Amino acid sequence: MSFSLASHLQELDDLIDREKARGGALIPVLHQAQELYGYLPRELQDYIADRLDLPQSTVYGVVTFYAFFTTRPRGRHRVGVCLGTACYVRGNTKNLERLSQELGVCPGESTPDWRYSLEVCRCIGLCSQAPAIMIDKSVHSKVQPDQVAEILSQYE
Ligand code: FES
Known part of the structure; x- marks a missing residue:
């Protein structure tokens, strides 16, 4: 791009x-x-x-x-995995690994078709919903690794 x-x-x-x-x-x-x-x-x-x-x-x-400014192009959908304390303790690194596998990119990268960007973020203020993932403006709460593919499919 x-x-x-x-x-x-x-x-x-x-x-x-x-x-x-x-x-x-x-x-x-x-x-x-x-x-x-x-x-x-x-x-x-x-x-x-x-x-x-x-x-x-x-x-x-x-x-x-400011974290909301970016100097690199992002994909159409921003996938943010919270690695704040509550999400980290409840296993969001496993979700991050699964997302990374599904998308074929590392955190900080975008897919070659510019559909998704994968990012790590700090606490998004929904610790009771941990482990949480934010895609664009939607929060997915209490996510388990085997739900990741289905969640992504909502953002084709
Ligand atoms: S640590 Fe993830 S929402 Fe607070």
Whole structure:
């Protein structure tokens, strides 16, 4: 997947102008830019820094500080396996292994067809439902390894 700044440049310029008129908040611009392009590669960050008259290092610092920003492309479905204490203790590493096998990728990677990205996350606030997996905005609770394939099949 190669990055093309030009693919959404008009929309990007419009949203930057809009946010600049409101006071030029960097984080809303980054959020919307990530929605447009799917991720925030360096070329896009530098363009945003330039348009907002900010140092590139400021933009880079914000992007790398917040976990919801990503500098790498993600698949259509984000599969997040919680490895917070409760989920870890209740065996979510087994679910992670199974997901990794099913998808053929390691955590932090995306499938070659860009359908899924596999990620490890910290506590998602549902410890009583542990072990929990989050796919896009849906939580799957008390997951067992032999349920993993069926859960994934809901996100073709
Ligand atoms: S540790 Fe997984 S939801 Fe809290």
